[in-house]
């Protein structure tokens with residue numbers, strides 16, 4: 145048995161699939177692709193699939209890692225080819241290889257957000273005001289956290305969690321790039337940041353695209 | 369791929385995954401190289417529609433044609449409807465995202481009466497006039513099939529064509545005809561006239577209905593040379609019948625997501641309340657070879673890990689042992705479960721049972737339907753208390769601790785003793801558990817009793833019967849609750865209002881079309897969903913058109929009355945139904961079809977053949 149890390153894109157229609165849906169799609173896909181996977185023991189055996197950084201519904205990703213356990217002889221290229229053929233539109237496997245990094249070393253993710261506004265003036269205003277808000281160092285949001293076994297609402301200051309950002313406007317589109325904590329230690333969903341900015345600026349977009357560009361380790365090097 | 373307006377809708381709704389399409393095995397074709405675009409509409413949620421076998425078959429069948437592209441459409445949930453209306457997004461096919469208004473053919477499957485308002489809502493969301501008469505262009509042609517079509521009168525105004533019976537063959541014939549007329553540039557009228565000449569096609573606009581002073585139907589008169597009786601379509605050979613090699617694999621969770629195929633069509637039992645038991649006759653079995661091959665194809669193409677064998681009564685399949693032997697030969701290695709609903713597994717050899725250990729044991733259920741043997745005889749539900757109790761005993765000995773029992777209240781001839789009998793039977797099952805010396809220590813038994821209300825349906829021996837009124841049904845429900853004296857029995861009763869509407873729509877006439885439209889205008893949608901059902905709106909709608917629910921639901925019909933569906937020929941003869949209804953009154957049973965053919969008449973639509981009779985007992 146050996147571990148294989150599969151990298152896939154999630155875009156277009158597929159971005160509306162939830163994490164649970166993704167699990168279902170891949171469980172079916174690995175069966176359909178007849179991959180020689182290791183199955184759990186027990187009454188209801190199932191393959192081991194571990195999505196390392198579950199993506200919230202509605203967001204795209206250029207490269208999502210998924211760990212599997214293989215029990216037969218098969219090359220990464222073969223896995224990539226067979227899986228891609230049996231996934232829903234918008235999910236595409238781009239690589240399958242031995243894992244280079246520990247799953248736990250994921251610390252941050254870089255996101256690209258594009259907001260489409262009704263008119264150019266609003267896009268520019270949103271970019272300008274948002275830049276000022278982030279620079280001011282205080283942007284609060286409510287976050288659902290866990291306290292023991294209970295869910296609790298807590299106030300956080302989003303600015304403390306932004307590692308890097310860039311914001312600009314061009315035409316009716318405002319583009320935002322942000323590096324935010326991601327992983328089991330600390331995590332910030334970019335849509336939380338966007339809703340806080342929308343609340344503070346009082347501006348609302350017509351259409352939004354949130355795309356995870358890559359995962360980073362603590363030293364800002366790319367997670368592989 | 370998705371247009372921005374649609375994306376904006378998706379960003380504001382719950383469960384957007386059901387509106388995106390793009391699932392594995394969904395069919396995408398080049399628009400320019402096909403001759404007909406078909407929107408197959410299921411008038412309920414994605415989760416329900418994607419679980420339906422008939423839709424999978426007809427979708428694949430139409431797409432197997434090079435000249436046709438068939439897409440799926442489901443009823444958008446309220447939040448999506450609101451977004452679509454707000455942003456001007458027209459109802460679209462999931463595969464292309466194109467508005468179905470521009471398609472050539474729009475097909476609905478009407479599986480239950482409570483989806484009628486969804487059908488209207490979908491036509492409206494598509495940007496089409498609701499009424500057939502107002503859609504004057506040749507295309508789109510709106511067709512409808514499914515069991516409700518045995519009495520399509522309440523929705524006659526909305527579809528151009530109804531297809532009673534099996535859809536597998538007639539769909540192709542109709543598509544051929546529409547392509548020919550489209551390319552010829554025919555008018556809609558010309559096409560409908562040509563279609564009405566095909567057996568198995570009902571064009572409601574070619575019939576006039578007149579009424580008597582008391583509101584009953586006087587006559588249904590065909591115009592021109594439209595046939596006086598419309599025969600339902602019957603597929604003769606299930607082995608030769610089209611079946612898909614793959615199913616669309618839903619990406620979001622649906623009700624049933626498994627490899628499913630039918631093992632036989634029709635039912636030998638003849639329970640007098642059961643519409644399905646009569647309208648799908650005669651009996652046609654599929655061979656174990658075919659079933660096995662179809663299951664294999666679907667498992668391979670979908671990656672499914674569960675097989676479900678579909679029929680009205682699986683234990684009546686004559687070659688079950690052979691079929692299971694074939695299936696377990698490969699499903700075991702592939703870690704595939706076989707779901708066997710309502711099957712008496714104790715009849716099979718031990719080795720087979722051991723191999724079937726992977727079979728997921730669904731909960732133990734019985735459907736005695738009635739509480740006393742007298743009433744079970746009257747409804748021809750041929751199961752005895754002894755059989756049920758001994759099966760329960762075996763199950764308890766095998767370690768089961770819960771049982772589900774299904775009953776109906778309001779069956780014809782029901783008395784207070786029959787109502788009390790439900791509680792007594794449930795109590796006997798409880799007693800059976802405690803009589804078992806080896807019962808698990810410290811564990812009690814749960815007997816769940818689920819009680820629905822009887823709904824009289826067309827093409828059953830009870831089609832002339834009145835449904836109990838709401839007051840009567842609720843009185844009986846209260847009575848039943850008072851008979852239950854232990855916490856081991858949990859009783860749940862269905863809402864009576866829903867059954868009342870179902871009864872009115874099931875046996876309705878053409879005047880109900882206006883009622884349905886008004887109810888839809890008032891906001892009725894998804895009437896089968898308790899949380900969305902608004903009976904008040906329906907009552908108002910009936911009243912506004914000078915009609916009453918009671919006239920349709922609670923009135924006893926005379927055997928001589930012209931019934932709104934009398935011009936439909938489902939094979940089963942009226943004489944047979946009258947005979948069965950008389951026998952019900954005398955508590956007399958009719959043996960099932962393999963003991964003796966009851967001469968129901970359904971075989972005549974199948975060249976005189978019926979598998980229950982010709983192949984006989986094995």
Ligand code: SF4
Pocket residue numbers: 635636649650651961962964965966967968969970971978979980981
């Ligand atoms: S023809 Fe005879 S055997 Fe066949 S379904 Fe009818 S009654 Fe049963």
